[in-house]
Amino acid sequence: MFSLSEENYLKAIFHLQKHSTAGVSTNALAEEMQTKASSVTDMVKKLSDKKLVVYKKYQGVYLSESGRKTALKIIRKHRLWEVFLVEKLDFSWDEVHDVAEELEHIKSEKLISELDKFLDYPKRDPHGDPIPDAKGNFQVANKTLLSDLSTGEKGTLVGVKDTSPEFLKYLDKNKIALGKTIEVLDQEKFDGSMLIQIEKNRLRVSTLVTANIYIKI
Amino acid sequence: MFSLSEENYLKAIFHLQKHSTAGVSTNALAEEMQTKASSVTDMVKKLSDKKLVVYKKYQGVYLSESGRKTALKIIRKHRLWEVFLVEKLDFSWDEVHDVAEELEHIKSEKLISELDKFLDYPKRDPHGDPIPDAKGNFQVANKTLLSDLSTGEKGTLVGVKDTSPEFLKYLDKNKIALGKTIEVLDQEKFDGSMLIQIEKNRLRVSTLVTANIYIKI
DNA sequence: ATTTAAATTTAGACAAACCTAAAAATAATT
């Protein structure tokens, strides 16, 4: 159906699109795709010819409805494979991304529906991100950044914004994991760092950490 | 490491090489790869530059030791994925090939070693073909074509030569499956067809069938 | 309102993997 590159672009546009209502800029897309702006322009034209995106010169790019559906299918596959790797093959959550990045492009409807069944229809991936169903529907959890909580507030860790291996390993080291209860004990005015209680542990975390942890109150 | 195309060529050369001691001809490779002879020449030169094959103009191509190792790694992945699809995702043996053809190119050592463990180190794929271990070693079973058996001889069905969905579905329909016991009751001189007893069933099969079933006596 | 800076697009190239058509080498027939 679509090439590996086209699929990766659609996914990238999808992810960049949710941050704002404006079109996705060429440079932002180039940064995300680790390529040059001129390459992005070329590809965006091709996607536009295929009616996957709406594109006006110099005005950024938007996903069309069919582009959005395609992107969601790839994201569904990516996240299901991540669940498989963690649940069945003993990968840790910081090891799955690159492999899923390849697996998401395997073309077989049956493969994905059977995988979904095999995993017992998981709702979220190992990083707390929602897994769209076969039709592309998924629930957006109402979650708050830990950095937006006030002293005394408490909630459950339901996701991470930064999914880099570096951050995830930091969280592992400090026994910070999905599903755990976190309470803000104190916030330092000077640098915004927080003293948090997470289950039995108590530790101080910087804003770089608090701004990348999602809490459900 | 290697491109998808390079990997597929290496695999094709490996499979064609075992049929004879001579080099694999350009035309044979073109047929196997569903491409043109001129394209094969181009690719074979590239593989030769990379020391994956030994190639002399007009003399056919041979796998080098590193080419053979690479081919075996891909075959290992292909067959492990086939086992996964059949054992875990309820695919039938005639549905797995095309998907495995894609999955075999996913690049992750850990993925394959973990998959191997998850599947409990299977020795054969759903078609009875041996699965090389991580070092590329595999046992070649001493098997005979059903067509080479004489009346009265008996054995176990251990593999199929033709793995096309058409043939596999024919076998399913007639309850002919791996592991079953087959006895030759009679052979018709005129067309070579055989009357066989397979467990409770008795049926007559043509040479097209008997020449594609492997038996271990 | 100009000028300067930044973002974006165009122009022209390149590598990978394929193609067709023509040339060259090898194999098969007379």
Add this chain to the structure above:
DNA sequence: AATTATTTTTAGGTTTGTCTAAATTTAAAT
């Protein structure tokens, strides 16, 4: 041994996705 047929290679193109460098457009700053 000479001729014909087959196989294989070369020459020259195409498409996809990338690149650099130059031109253009939009945004920011005087």
